[in-house]
Amino acid sequence: MSDIDREIMRVLPDAATQSPYLSTPDIHRRLMSTVQNMPSSKTIHRHLSKLEEEGLVEVDQRGTASVWRKKAGASGMAAKAGAMMSFDEALALQTLRRFSSRQIPGLVADSLSAMFEIADTRLQRTNNETERKYSRWASKVAVESGGFALNYPVIDRETFATVSRALFEERKLEILYRPRHKVDNDRAKVVLPFGLVEVGGLVYLVAGTEGKDNPTMYRMDRVARADAMLESFVYPISFSLDSYVRQQRSFDFMVEKEVLLKLKFVCGAGDHLLEAPMSKDQKSTRKDDALHVQGTVMLSQRLRWWLRSFGPYVEVMGPAGLRSELAAEAAELAQIYGQ
Structure with missing residues (x-):
């Protein structure tokens, strides 16, 4: 699979989640924001047709236009896992999905949705008492937070995906941030993503600004819009997210001494x-x-x-x-x- 095929598979909606199809121009537009030296829409159409022939993509005709989405379980791991997943592996995946109570694990687990579905099916397909014990295991374990339960604001999944990809690829990020004191802000700013941190149920983007020495924290649920830019930046060697969080205690709120x-x-x-x-x-x-x-x-x-x-x-x-x-x-x- 070529690099452009992988990028196409990344942006395609997944049939496993009943996501709607995307047209070729829509796919091309999504790729424009992440792929340098982007080929033409016709070239993308040819790649989609090849992926459809290989059984990884499904296509539907809407008039004269072709619309596309990824087949359920088409990701590499999921496609191989259907026949080979053991009960131990299925149980581990279902336990992971059920008890990952923090927001970041839940958001990044979207890419494993097909694996979770396969695991669920595997646990339901029992042939003897030992296998039935596996399927009952999840109902015998519970996890509760020690603190008072609050309903934390939900983070937009597409925004999180954009931010996390820009962080991974070390590319500049344009965000529209609306803090509590300025909820109607409509002026975007360009930041350099350094890291993501979850603390107390809230997720923060730690980002630098060109011309400033110290990074700034942005609550992800207050990021109204995020666009990854094609321009990359040099991740500062001097910055350590672990030090920022644990040694500088930057998330302890108004640290004094x-x-x-x-x-x-x-x-x-x-x-x-x-x-x-x-x-x-x-x-x-x-x-x-x-x-x-x-x-x-x-x-x-x-x-x-x-x-x-x-x-x-x-x-x-x-x-x-x-x-x-x-x-x-x-x-x-x-x-x-x-x-």
Whole structure:
């Protein structure tokens, strides 16, 4: 399969999801935004006809126009998997689809939709009790988030696909971004995609801007439009997404500085920290019915949210500034509820 064939297969809608057909000019337009030295629409039509002869594409006639879509299971892995997929592999795929609760895995799993369908069919086709145990396995496992469940905004799949492809190919990206304070913005901007990060149920694009040293975070659900440009950029060697997320704590919301946090828990509120420490240098002692925990952490809004979640079952013993801040909040709350 040639490079242009692979690009055609990538943009074609999939019969497995009952997606509508696309005309040759529509396919050509979609390819124009991603393929350099794009051949003519007639050449694309010839490639489509060849793919149809090979059984990878299906065609329908709408008057004098030909419309196309990818056959169900036409991707390389799925086509081979139908006859060879074992029950173990089918179970693994179905478990992956069911329990990938985060947004990014769900969005990128679109390319495996045919594989998931084959796995589902394989698990339903049981011949003995051992095979039936496989088909019942998914109903015996559940995953729940430890936090309060929120309905996070949905990300447009085509926008995500455009952004992720530009990120992969290191090409400039033109986005129309509408932040909370400017929801009617209609001025697009060109950014350099550096990475995608999911945190707390929200997905962010980390992108640079030419002429600026530091990258910016854009919430993907607020990207109203995204267009990958043909112009590429040099991905900065000095930038590390892992460092940006974990060391610079760029997603901890208004990071301030490192502090030695000293906490006093009662009623068993902090016992989970004995198994899941809040820091690498954590120390803990028990005095009477209280658990005293201390460790070096990054002072941030996220830390404050976490402390507030314990209500009256935690007391901040240090640092003094944070203790005074939360004490003032507690006094305001007492006044509110005292009324």
